Amino acid sequence: VGLASYDNTFVLSDGTSVYPRIRIRDRADVVCTAGETPVKTWNITYVTDGGTIGGLYPVTYTEGTVTVLPTDVTKPGYTFLGWFTAYTGGVQVRQIEATETGDKTFYARWHKTVLPPPPVTPGTPVTPARPAAPVGLPFADVSGSDWFYNDVRYVYEKGIMDGTGADRFSPNAPLTRAMIVTILYRMAGSPAMSGASDFKDVDSNKWFAKAVAWAAANGIVNGYGSGLFGPNDPVTREQLAAILYRYAVYGGMTAVTLEENLGSFADTAQLSAYAIQAMNWAVGQGLINGSGSNLVPKAQATRAQVAAIIHRYLER
Incomplete structure (x- = not known):
């Protein structure tokens, strides 16, 4: 009968596009080959402003899927307000939508927690709390006494x-x-x-x-x-x-x-x-x-x- 070829595109239930090529010879044997569309992966960067992200969290996301940003983010003396698209202003983001593409950078936003002073026992001297020492910088050419x-x-x-x-x-x-x-x-x-x-x-x-x-x-x-x-x-x-x-x-x-x-x-x-x-x-x-x-x-x-x-x- 000869060799016939047919090309078409189908979409699977998970949204993946495939492109099969079907060859039919003598109406008996059928050979089907398919190639899957490559899925792109993008990087996620978190700027925590001194905070710590607990547990496992995504550092990449895949186009076509929803990726939820981590919520277990802590910083001593502060309350985590969420992730934003800029460190000042910007828009709060809780997840990366399936339609989004490109590398992403998110900035942690904090609110300083004000704690009430501990109760004082009468007759007990009170020692004023000292502010925590500033976190050191990794630069050997920047001293704490420098104006900058x-x-x-x-x-x-x-x-x-x-x-x-x-x-x-x-x-x-x-x-x-x-x-x-x-x-x-x-x-x-x-x-x-x-x-x-x-x-x-x-x-x-x-x-x-x-x-x-x-x-x-x-x-x-x-x-x-x-x-x-x-x-x-x-x-x-x-x-x-x-x-x-x-x-x-x-x-x-x-x-x-x-x-x-x-x-x-x-x-x-x-x-x-x-x-x-x-x-x-x-x-x-x-x-x-x-x-x-x-x-x-x-x-x-x-x-x-x-x-x-x-x-x-x-x-x-």
């Missing part, structure tokens, strides 16, 4: 800034353009990005590629006008003010104080035109301080300075 210690600790524990090596934060090193967009990308909750940026000097495999694509797509950073981003270039103080100002607008800021906040500085003439409004805002918000009577807008911003500015911005 609390700022570095804040951004590190929030998952906003990492070190530059196994035990180094490099507080006096200049912050690069790749670093600042990564910081803001994390502050925004690391939104999923489907495409890459158009910059010639940003390889899609680089650790900062998604952050650059996100920042450029949302008008937070611009390139140099020649298709270049300059990821390794140091960020100046006026550039930092402009980038942070655009991030604030991206985050929903609609009103900007128009008071003049730069009149007390002797070097305001050195400010680039594009940075005047942003620097006026940053100084007015108490984010950027001068150096004596100068703003030094062209000076490079150090990692310690940026940690302090980000700390002020988020706690203002």
